[in-house]
Amino acid sequence: xxxxxxxxxxxxxxxxxxxxxxxxxxxxxxxxxxxxxxxxxxxxxxxxxxxxxxxxxxxxxxxxxxxxxxxxxxxxxxxxxxxxxxxxxxxxxxxxxxxxxxxxxxxxxxxxxxxxxxxxxxxxxxxxxxxxxxxxxxxxxxxxxxxxxxxxxxxxxxxxxxxxxxxxxxxxxxxxxxxxxxxxxxxxxxxxxxxxxxxxxxxxxxxxxxxxxxxxxxxxxxxxxxxxxxxxxxxxxxxxxxxxxxxxxxxxxxxxxxxxxxxxxxxxxxxxxxxxxxxxxxxxxxxxxxxxxxxxxxxxxxxxxxxxxxxxxxxxxxxxxxxxxxxxxxxxxxxxxxxxxxxxxxxxxxxxxxxxxxxxxxxxxxxxxxxxxxxxxxxxxxxxxxxxxxxxxxxxxxxxxxxxxxxxxxxxxxxxxxxxxxxxxxxxxxxxxxxxxxxxx
Ligand code: GUN
Ligand code: ZN
Numbered sequence: 001x002x003x004x005x006x007x008x009x010x011x012x013x014x015x016x017x018x019x020x021x022x023x024x025x026x027x028x029x030x031x032x033x034x035x036x037x038x039x040x041x042x043x044x045x046x047x048x049x050x051x052x053x054x055x056x057x058x059x060x061x062x063x064x065x066x067x068x069x070x071x072x073x074x075x076x077x078x079x080x081x082x083x084x085x086x087x088x089x090x091x092x093x094x095x096x097x098x099x100x101x102x103x104x105x106x107x108x109x110x111x112x113x114x115x116x117x118x119x120x121x122x123x124x125x126x127x128x129x130x131x132x133x134x135x136x137x138x139x140x141x142x143x144x145x146x147x148x149x150x151x152x153x154x155x156x157x158x159x160x161x162x163x164x165x166x167x168x169x170x171x172x173x174x175x176x177x178x179x180x181x182x183x184x185x186x187x188x189x190x191x192x193x194x195x196x197x198x199x200x201x202x203x204x205x206x207x208x209x210x211x212x213x214x215x216x217x218x219x220x221x222x223x224x225x226x227x228x229x230x231x232x233x234x235x236x237x238x239x240x241x242x243x244x245x246x247x248x249x250x251x252x253x254x255x256x257x258x259x260x261x262x263x264x265x266x267x268x269x270x271x272x273x274x275x276x277x278x279x280x281x282x283x284x285x286x287x288x289x290x291x292x293x294x295x296x297x298x299x300x301x302x303x304x305x306x307x308x309x310x311x312x313x314x315x316x317x318x319x320x321x322x323x324x325x326x327x328x329x330x331x332x333x334x335x336x337x338x339x340x341x342x343x344x345x346x347x348x349x350x351x352x353x354x355x356x357x358x359x360x361x362x363x364x365x366x367x368x369x370x371x372x373x374x375x376x377x378x379x380x381x382x383x384x385x386x387x388x389x390x391x392x393x394x395x396x397x398x399x400x401x402x403x404x405x406x407x408x409x410x411x412x413x414x415x416x417x418x419x420x421x422x423x424x425x426x427x428x429x430x431x432x433x434x435x436x437x438x439x440x441x
């Protein structure tokens with residue numbers, strides 16, 4: 001049994017959705033637990049006292065006074081936009097033209113894409129994000145660079161080549177046919193290679209012709225287990241232009257629906273200005289939304305109606321997205337912080353457990369990966385993080401009480417302070433398949 005890896009600490013994960021179930025029925029908190037990993041997978045997980053005899057004599061990595069939670073899942077992010085984070089002063093369409101497109105042009109060079117992909121993955125791990133749904137650029141080489149780097153690190157990542165054939169500078173344009181052929185080749189090479197998965201990625205309805213969207217739909221029928229990611233209803237001007245470009249469609253989501261792009265593995269970023277019918281259609285199709293609060297505030301896009309998405313009658317699966325480079329932080333703690341404020345501005349409250357759920361099991365469910373990641377279920381992949389809610393002097397002052405907390409309300413308060421005050425400094429270490437992938441110096 002020497003090949004086993006054992007971790008002892010306080011643990012918290014979710015076994016159900018705290019938007020629909022009580023905290024008692026959805027949160028699993030073990031003040032002194034033992035996590036047993038074999039070949040990167042969770043073999044056992046329970047109270048330390050229950051398991052200790054069974055694993056006697058084995059080396060244990062002990063994190064007293066810290067909290068182990070599942071790795072964060074970022075459901076919307078652009079790796080090539082890492083270097084243009086914090087670009088001043090514009091709303092979506094001007095921001096795309098002024099900053100985004102010129103930046104993405106640089107990724108025609110594969111070596112450059114490799115350099116940024118490595119930086120990007122370092123940054124994700126430093127922030128505790130272990131899985132992400134990632135936009136590359138229109139250049140197939142940028143997708144290859146990303147997948148190669150993620151494969152080398154044994155990460156569970158989803159990405160795809162951006163399809164864009166109109167209303168965009170010539171240097172970023174593909175055609176319906178080249179997008180189809182290159183996407184097909186990339187799916188055949190990368191989908192299900194190691195832990196990697198492919199997402200068909202039309203940028204949004206403005207930058208793809210109807211012919212290109214139709215071919216994206218054809219690819220989805222040819223490869224039914226790949227994902228579809230795109231942007232939906234982020235900005236009012238964007239919604240207006242889409243209505244002009246697609247006068248036949250009943251609404252923005254209808255454009256994608258008519259092309260066969262609205263299904264169980266479809267993830268729509270933003271989805272701020274949706275009609276009730278669009279919410280209902282997403283619910284019926286079992287599609288998911290990536291809620292990107294830092295980006296939505298930064299670009300002045302609007303307030304996502306989380307409470308409507310999480311309605312009991314027409315529930316839509318929701319995950320958090322950092323949406324780098326329109327988003328302002330790689331940290332899903334900071335993203336959850338802004339999600340809380342977006343809810344507050346609509347007189348809603350997002351509880352600490354609901355927020356942490358969105359960053360973990362909720363994200364895994366949005367990506368239909370809850371059988372593989374998202375909590376400490378036996379048989380799942382052991383991607384997890386070690387959280388320190390006394391990471392800074394201010395956090396230590398706020399959380400003076402010594403560990404471990406015993407009750408759910410005590411732990412909820414600590415998690416809330418980690419969300420509001422924490423960021424990468426609160427991530428003591430990040431583990432991928434039971435191996436250290438990042439740890440604080
Ligand atoms: N809509 C189309 N492309 C983009 C993008 O790169 N970022 C954001 N936030 N919205 C988009
Ligand atoms: Zn985006």
